[in-house]
Amino acid sequence: MTGELSPIDKAKFVAAKRAAELVEDGMRVGLGTGSTAAWLVRHLGDRVQDEGLRIKGVPTSTRTAQLARDAGIDVITLDEAGTLNITIDGADEFDANLNLIKGGGGALLHEKIVAAASEEVVIIADAAKEVGTLGAFPLPIEVIPFGWTTTQMLVDELLVSADVMGRRITLRMNGDKPFRTDEGNHILDLHLSRIGNPRQLAMALNQMPGVVENGLFIDLCDKVIIGYSDGRVETRDINEGTVSEEHINLVETDNLFSDI
The missing domain is CATH 3.30.70.260 (ACT domain)
Structure with a gap:
């Protein structure tokens, strides 16, 4: 099934898989909107089903809410959650300071409110989303x-x-x-x-x-996880000033969410 994915989809897949590993039992999790965030929801759904992971998901759009319910994730509102332990979302662009342009999926208002309510914001992206200067993406x-x-x-x-x-x-x-x-x-x-x-x-x-609201997310992102089509994943933590790299196997499986 991985052979049927495009290189960009493979990059999104491994970045989302790595980010899903950051979620711990009992967490209140902000769930982003867009194609990369959709991979995250499916990975978290796998963990819910396979590991018995217990989380509360706060979606940033009606589309993400439906994906999360279909994946078996318990969905609550931000008002019910209060604050969030972590939010994981995609981005249309990010720069070296982890400033972002978001909103290509049309959910920027909810995404920014959810991000602001989170103790940690993690952005998942393929390498093409990194730019020297923001603005090429509308x-x-x-x-x-x-x-x-x-x-x-x-x-x-x-x-x-x-x-x-x-x-x-x-x-x-x-x-x-x-x-x-x-x-x-x-x-x-x-x-x-x-x-x-x-x-x-x-x-x-x-x-x-x-x-x-506007789609510039300034000083909201704590960490970016960048995926590559060969399975490499790079994690940059702006608070700790660290960069780490690892490899995630693109295992052949029948459960690779071909409907994304």
């Missing part, structure tokens, strides 16, 4: 539907004086209708090419009327 911002064109205009004016390379803004669509987040909001994707000062831009965007 930066999502969640905006309320009321007056969204005015919000877009205000953001465009902000970008004139921001340290970015591009300024094109597009409304994310779902077919012929605007994409709706789980909170019923729209997403504007900012095509910036390069973000010179992510911290400053994140603060400025969140001061704009109509902007609910």
